[in-house]
Amino acid sequence: MPDLYAVADFCLIPMGTGNSSVAEEIAECQRVLEKSGLKYKMHGYGTNLEGPWSQVSQAIHDCHAALHAKGTPRIATDIRIGTRTDRELVPGEGNDEKVRRVREILARDQK
Template sequence: MITADLCIIPMGIEESSVGKYVAKAAQIIEKSGLNYQITAMGTQIETEDLKKLYEVCGEVQESIFEMGVPRVYTVLKIDDRRDIENRTLDEKVKSVKNRM
């Protein structure tokens, strides 16, 4: 299972709130069918297909430009672990909590 953390930062906008951009990103990810979780600092995504991940992240970035943003800073972190099956976002969190 591939897990990723996507953070899109619109730059050159007048307001400090980015909620409408996060909502647009979430709509695109939702439409893609990928499992995701919005967090306070980014959006976590699960997939079995790296190409699909890149495709969706590219769509998200382009959609922010289409909203009139002149510059978009994107951070994408990917954890592609292949030695354990079904390593979902929830399973990763459970693993840490079990150790606490």
């Protein structure tokens, strides 16, 4: 069976850094995601990430590894992953398509 295309949202939570800000750690994770070649988009409480399931999970793993290598002693990550087989997803447009569809529905309310 081919690798499933995954549309994910994850929130990585560094702990034990002695600092209430996690901006440095999140910036490092964004650097890791840039190198992954996957489509991603940071938002206020996490990151949308999409691509083949194995690459998505590897990228999240690599974020953990990079932060541990920089001295973060603990990391918790909340992950939601969606897949679908009822229709073909355009790679790199999974999250955008979800948002576009809802906006279309809301636009009908304006008419």
